[in-house]
Amino acid sequence: MDFSAWNNFAIYLQIFLYFLRLYVEGHVCPRCFCCANGSDCRETDGLCYGNCMQGYFGSFCNQHCGYNCLECDKYSGCTLCKEGHHGDTCDLCKEGYYPMGKECLKCPGNCITCLSFEKCHSCMDGMFGNSCQYNCSACINGDCDVKSPSCQCHLKFSGTLCDTCSSGFYGDKCENNCSFGCLNTCDSKTGECLCNQHFSGKKCDECASGYFGISCGSKCLKSCATCLESNTCTTCLPGRYGDACQMSCSFGCVNNTCTADGMCACKQNFTGENCDTCISGHYGLSCNLSCSAYCINCSSLQECHSCETGFFVKNGTCLKVNVPDAKPLSEEGHSVNVIVICSLVAIFVISIIVGLTFFCVKQRGKIYLHPAGPPRGIKIDDIISIYNISSDVGKSSEIEFHQDDGYSTLDKKHLDSK
Template sequence: MARLISVMLVLMCQIGLSMQACAECACCKGSFTCGSNKNCRDGCIDGYFGAKCTEECLQNCKTCGNGYKCTECIPGYFTDKCTTPCGKGCLNNTCSHYSGECTCKSTNFIEGRCDACSSTMYGDECNNTCPRNCGACISDTECIWCKDTAYYGSYCQYRCSVGCVDEICNKGTGYCIKGCKSGFNGYKCDMCFSGLYGPYCDLNCTENCIECFSATNCTKCKSGFYGDICANACPASCDKTCSFSTGQHCNLTEKYRVCEKDTGRCLHGCNLVTKYGDFCEKQCSNTCYNKSCDLKTGQCLEGCEMNFYGLFCNNSCSTSCLSHTGNRTCDGIKGHCLFGCKDGFHGKRCDNICSTLCVNTTCNHTTAECLYGCIDGFKGPKCAKAIIPDQEAFYTRSTLIGSTIGTFLAGGIVVGIASLIAFIAWRRRNTQTKQIDVHGYESTITPNGNRSNDDAHESDSPVTYEDLKSRDERLYSQITTRQQISPQASN
């Protein structure tokens, strides 16, 4: 029994089920390696340390010299506490104990830690190809950024407008990052300025034409003109402009005017793109691109100057956004950083500081999960949970020991019940019932119901008075004898 218990203790130590640390000599490496002083001669099995191999290493440690630092991690982890997983692309899930660098499974992973896919691949094994205009992606419908910043859309399916400077635009909105080329306007620089037309907005509409598709197809005339090419003059007494096609529907009572008679409110907008308001008395924001804005609301029409965002371009991009030479650091609408965050920051605008519980205060700029593990005493993806020493291990081992003891007790109960049932069956087979018949003879009733007589007599002969009297005398004699014997037996 003692030998069985010793073997069980060794096995439980080796698989991490001990309630506390290993018992003396139980976790020594090799056979018969425990000296008379209970010290292990050849060292400890994996996961334990100390002269007697009674102390347990940190979780994920394969070997250690103390309870605070690992000398070797189990496969799949690195750092001196073995708390950081190896990259998903590491061959055989093995990486350098100190740096986490490894040999990649394939060229589809980025060399080094092999923890990310190369720019044109995605998936758990980085074996799926991104859409053709993606610079990097996470699925076939979601690109992280577009090639040459020349496309936009969720999977870079749209080409930036030829009206964008350098033909580059924001991936999400198509907004031109560097503004519009000469002759173009609009949020995406996909429209021509008044009086210009053509694929490059470099051709002039006819003299009195404000907007046109070609030299022979005007869509809007200057005040006082009408016709396909705006060559016809409206009657001199028109209040505003006349019908575009016929020159009719004119007010013949007043001369042409540009502001409201009673209030002075401008009827047709401002004559300068840098002004807005009912009376054209307000100045567009200096951070609006080309300082142009909506004549009623003041919202910037052509986007913002470099590194400003918002409808009125009155917000600055965060200084925590990463920058690329010559490019905006954030989009012009919501201020989301275009190229990620500087170390120590996270969030769409990179305006949140990484937890000080992260090693080097460095975290993923999207998820805020610590990149290099936690400082001592904390754990979890964001290092938000404090570690209580040995408590978790104690409860885990206690549960497993309780389960093992419970199994042995349950087995003993089952064996006991089975033995009791067998004993009762045996007793029943060997039990006989004795009766005295009408002749005064003892007979035995066997379990199968048959009768056997102790004294041979004829049970089939007629019963007479003398038979009954003789029977009663025998019964009386037997009862008297038993009563005399009973007191003696009790003494």
């Protein structure tokens, strides 16, 4: 086997691959390699006497015409480029086209110039946007700039169409500031946000439970849920009430909850505005224990303080009023004894009133005189004149006197009425 022939072949193959790589990567032809006819090349410097291979130009045929060249002259280079290309080697894109690899592609419809299909550099009049897809009439809260091309937003507005609020603002017209308590910015429509420490609420515009102040950095009193100042609570923790939440709700309050003045809905067997009293017939911390029979107020089974009608307290229990041991007006006496005494007093008073009334009626028509005794022979006209007796009494010819208890009384008798 002739190994020398194989060695020569290998050498030529390596040289061919080397020049092929140079052709593909750098478009540079080695000396005389790109001449149309290898025999028309000057070996000393590679000058081509004839034409160049297709796709190359220059005196030495070592310059590439370009991938996008349709016609190429040996001396002047490319004379006709593909659509959208220009330049000596057709490697530049015309206005309205953008490069994509080795090709120049057309920009979107309303673009004048672009960097890519999604990024226009300038738009036709009346248009704006990354692809010049928006009409300037959509730029309500800004100024339309076709050269940018963008909607230059007014203060507080942002977005491609200036239809959203800038960071820190919200509302239909972006007129509201996001709360100081927002961690970052807030929702441009609702103002809701994530809260900083010690803030709460959907908009983070309230202090978290137990804190107050502009920055919600000051702590409320221990019993306060919310407060305006360190000693002025607005709401209390469950089970507390008062200006400083210093008081506890009654044990009888449902769910251990009461109003600012301690009033609440009562648990079973409790009563009163503050539910701090057992209903009639019950006692104990939970008012779940029943008093003894007929007792309506007690502190234990052996300590009854008041009984039902018809019973009285004796030795801490309720007994009927008619039992022998019942003593009127005693410490354990029932109200019946009081009723009897009151009745006797009433009878006594009525008797006095009746007696006085009878006495007054009996004394009507008498005139009391001095104890020295009644005068004799006094005429009725004199009596009428002296004692100013009304003239309708009539005239009497004689007056009769009587002695009662040392006083003289004058009875008027009509003896000769005419």
